[in-house]
Amino acid sequence: MRxxxxxxxxxxxxxxxxxVGLFLFVPTIGLAxxxxxxxxxxxxxxxxxxxxxxxxxxxxxxxxxxxxxxxLGGVLGLLLALSLKSLTRPKWLRSTTDSWSAVAAQLGGIPxxxxxxxxxxxxxxxxxxxxxxxxxxxxxxFSLSEFWGLVVVYxxxxxxxxxxxxxxxxxxxxxxWGEAAxxxxxxxxxxxxxxxxxxxxxxxxxxxxLLFVNSFAAYATAYVLNPGAQLVxxxxxxxxxxxxxxxxxxxxxxxxLWTISLLLISLLLIAVLQRRTAKWASS
Amino acid sequence: MGIVxxxxxxxxxVLLGLFFFVPLLAMARFAFQSVPxxxxxxxxxxxxxxxxGLFEVFGNPEFQRAxxxxxxxxxxxxxxxxxxxxxxxxxxxxRAPQLRTAMTAITLLPWVVPPVALVVxxxxxxxxxxxxxxxxxxxxxxFYVLWALPFSYRALDAGLRSIGARxxxxxxxxxxxxxxxxxxxxxxxxxxxxxxxxxxxxxxxVLGEFAFAALLLKETLxxxxxxxxxxxxxxxxxxxxxxxxxxALIIWIGVRALRKRGMDLQAAxx
Numbered sequence: 313m314r315x316x317x318x319x320x321x322x323x324x325x326x327x328x329x330x331x332v333g334l335f336l337f338v339p340t341i342g343l344a345x346x347x348x349x350x351x352x353x354x355x356x357x358x359x360x361x362x363x364x365x366x367x368x369x370x371x372x373x374x375x376x377x378x379x380x381x382x383x384l385g386g387v388l389g390l391l392l393a394l395s396l397k398s399l400t401r402p403k404w405l406r407s408t409t410d411s412w413s414a415v416a417a418q419l420g421g422i423p424x425x426x427x428x429x430x431x432x433x434x435x436x437x438x439x440x441x442x443x444x445x446x447x448x449x450x451x452x453x454f455s456l457s458e459f460w461g462l463v464v465v466y467x468x469x470x471x472x473x474x475x476x477x478x479x480x481x482x483x484x485x486x487x488x489w490g491e492a493a494x495x496x497x498x499x500x501x502x503x504x505x506x507x508x509x510x511x512x513x514x515x516x517x518x519x520x521x522l523l524f525v526n527s528f529a530a531y532a533t534a535y536v537l538n539p540g541a542q543l544v545x546x547x548x549x550x551x552x553x554x555x556x557x558x559x560x561x562x563x564x565x566x567x568x569l570w571t572i573s574l575l576l577i578s579l580l581l582i583a584v585l586q587r588r589t590a591k592w593a594s595s
Numbered sequence: 596m597g598i599v600x601x602x603x604x605x606x607x608x609v610l611l612g613l614f615f616f617v618p619l620l621a622m623a624r625f626a627f628q629s630v631p632x633x634x635x636x637x638x639x640x641x642x643x644x645x646x647x648g649l650f651e652v653f654g655n656p657e658f659q660r661a662x663x664x665x666x667x668x669x670x671x672x673x674x675x676x677x678x679x680x681x682x683x684x685x686x687x688x689x690r691a692p693q694l695r696t697a698m699t700a701i702t703l704l705p706w707v708v709p710p711v712a713l714v715v716x717x718x719x720x721x722x723x724x725x726x727x728x729x730x731x732x733x734x735x736x737x738f739y740v741l742w743a744l745p746f747s748y749r750a751l752d753a754g755l756r757s758i759g760a761r762x763x764x765x766x767x768x769x770x771x772x773x774x775x776x777x778x779x780x781x782x783x784x785x786x787x788x789x790x791x792x793x794x795x796x797x798x799x800x801v802l803g804e805f806a807f808a809a810l811l812l813k814e815t816l817x818x819x820x821x822x823x824x825x826x827x828x829x830x831x832x833x834x835x836x837x838x839x840x841x842x843a844l845i846i847w848i849g850v851r852a853l854r855k856r857g858m859d860l861q862a863a864x865x
Contacts, residue, residue: 339717405608423835424839427835435633532806535806
């Protein structure tokens with residue numbers, strides 16, 4: 313086995329690594345240094361202040377939003393995958409859902425927010441339809457700019473993403489296993505508890521973390537629906553565009569550093585889960 | 596399976612279908628029917644439909660400028676992705692497979708530093724050292740290449756593996772071809788599907804990215820869209836719907852390009 317890398321690989325790898333280094337590592341490390349040197353000297357005051365007061369509220373809100381939309385999207389996405397697995401007809405449904413999920417998982421941002429405003433905003437089509445049958449969306453306390461409104465909009469890309477993550481695992485459940493379990497006298501409930509669920513759980517947990525990463529720092533949708541929301545991405549905007557009061561910039565660095573750490577931990581957990589799954593599958 | 600489960604499943608699928616379809620329908624109605632929703636009655640359902648809103652946008656000079664910028668960013672991002680990433684992906688696969696884990700990890704890192712986070716770091720480091728760089732709208736290009744990496748690398752990697760790049764390389768090598776010749780004349784022509792997929796996924800990202808461009812005060816199609824909708828709600832909605840459908844079409848082309856060769860894209864990028 314070749315131990316040293318050959319020249320050609322080095323020649324193409326160096327510009328690529330330099331690119332990632334310059335545009336990803338330099339800004340990130342620069343930011344981390346500034347977060348720990350508030351006002352020019354080393355200290356933890358900025359990192360600490362980033363978790364206090366309104367910023368603490370922002371972190372709690374963003375965490376709740378990401379966790380809620382991930383859990384709901386995760387469960388619904390899993391149910392979608394399971395529903396389609398046992399469904400053989402109509403044939404087009406499966407392939408349409410596959411393609412549509414690949415598309416919808418990437419949709420988001422500005423147009424998606426507009427779509428929901430047109431549907432269930434105060435002047436929305438569904439709002440109007442429901443009012444005809446006597447249901448008043450606004451009166452029920454639901455608003456697109458509030459927590460549950462954002463959750464509903466986020467589900468539009470969270471459900472398809474979970475579907476894409478779960479499809480291989482759900483497809484891997486062989487129908488013969490269920491039959492084998494039944495022949496040996498186990499109830500369907502027992503089959504799900506002892507066979508199917510343990511197989512699905514690692515992918516599901518990995519999927520949840522992925523949905524979390526996907527939604528925590530989502531900016532455009534929240535910005536359109538409620539630019540003043542107490543959410544981490546919008547607080548970052550506020551600090552970045554706001555007046556340069558002394559120390560405010562340091563706060564932005566600290567908030568971003570906390571965010572990056574959170575996402576990094578989630579991604580590392582995903583990697584650990586995947587290694588587990590791979591080991592299990594090969595043994 | 597019990598009949599109750601079957602009925603519940605059908606209800607679930609129908610509701611989910613409505614959840615995905617109705618917002619698009621509402622958007623289309625708002626954009627192309629000039630009847631305010633308060634005045635909408637069953638008799639008026641077919642009245643006042645026109646594409647005027649969309650044509651109004653097309654004539655807007657600011658829209659044309661923003662679109663041109665976004666198209667340029669898109670082309671540049673795709674070119675840089677292919678020039679920078681394709682050779683590395685190919686050589687790692689055929690000559691240094693022990694580096695594959697490292698490549699997978701590196702190309703996932705942009706996920707950890709999303710646009711709204713990196714923009715703060717970029718402002719902190721580049722604004723003081725190379726202010727001319729951030730002044731140009733083209734400064735967005737490298738960052739868009741970066742955020743597309745989790746998708747573009749996986750698409751290219753899936754392509755390389757499905758064509759058996761290492762075997763092709765060794766076969767061509769035995770026949771005396773140079774590495775450069777092999778990549779240009781053997782590997783690339785065989786993985787056009789994956790190259791298209793990597794390109795269109797990068798394009799979709801450029802067409803949708805808002806946070807980074809907005810916070811650096813650059814006018815691109817998404818930032819124009821957000822501003823424009825405030826003054827021209829109907830035309831803005833028409834534009835948003837068109838961009839959404841265009842993005843959907845672009846991604847669909849990418850997914851098809853991969854699936855044709857029996858590959859699948861882990862849209863998750865993991």
